[in-house]
Amino acid sequence: MNFNEIAKNRYSCRAFDGNKPVEDEKIKSILESTVLSPSACNSQPYHFTVCKGEKAKEIAKATQSMGMNKFTTDAPVMIVISEDNYNKTANIGSKIKNNDYRSIDIGIATAYLTAEATVQGLGTCILGWFDDKKIRNICGLNNPVRLVVALGYAKEGSAIPSKKRKDYDVLVSEV
Numbered sequence: 001m002n003f004n005e006i007a008k009n010r011y012s013c014r015a016f017d018g019n020k021p022v023e024d025e026k027i028k029s030i031l032e033s034t035v036l037s038p039s040a041c042n043s044q045p046y047h048f049t050v051c052k053g054e055k056a057k058e059i060a061k062a063t064q065s066m067g068m069n070k071f072t073t074d075a076p077v078m079i080v081i082s083e084d085n086y087n088k089t090a091n092i093g094s095k096i097k098n099n100d101y102r103s104i105d106i107g108i109a110t111a112y113l114t115a116e117a118t119v120q121g122l123g124t125c126i127l128g129w130f131d132d133k134k135i136r137n138i139c140g141l142n143n144p145v146r147l148v149v150a151l152g153y154a155k156e157g158s159a160i161p162s163k164k165r166k167d168y169d170v171l172v173s174e175v
């Protein structure tokens with residue numbers, strides 16, 4: 001798949017096959033691509049906690065308040081993405097420029113993660129709705145959780161939904 005094909009094939013999977021585990025080599029390959037993503041001052045201010053089995057179920061529950069994200073119950077893997085410290089230069093740069101590079105870096109890394117998962121034939125759903133405190137407890141993390149990614153094989157028969165996006169001309173301009 002070239003990148004354009006990856007972009008068209010990736011979608012937020014909300015129907016996982018709960019009976020089909022994800023191969024460890026695939027999880028490793030996904031995270032190896034993820035950590036090649038760029039970050040401000042090469043700081044890589046994040047950590048990835050891979051949760052499988054009962055741990056994945058516990059994390060899934062922590063994404064499900066107010067009727068949200070019920071589908072995560074079937075995801076065989078949940079990847080918790082938490083912040084880590086900046087290195088010195090990114091710390092100084094973020095203060096001088098008043099810019100939260102950590103969240104930007106986590107966003108880019110997550111895009112790599114979902115792209116490589118697509119190449120590996122796996123479905124993903126990025127989750128921003130979760131209970132930070134509960135997840136930190138489950139994973140033993142001291143830093144804030146910023147995103148969770150549900151990972152697994154899509155249920156047989158799932159189709160890629162058509163992409164709904166703003167018009168290109170609204171999103172892109174030239175001056």
Ligand SMILES: Cc1cc2nc3c(=O)[nH]c(=O)nc-3n(C[C@H](O)[C@H](O)[C@H](O)COP(=O)(O)O)c2cc1C
Binds near residue numbers: 125
């Ligand atoms: C930061 C972020 C948080 C998101 N949180 C959730 C979520 O909690 N639950 C969910 O079902 N989808 C969530 N999504 C998925 C978006 O709804 C989805 O990416 C968007 O509607 C575009 O659809 P697509 O991913 O299928 O192309 C999130 C996506 C991002 C980038």
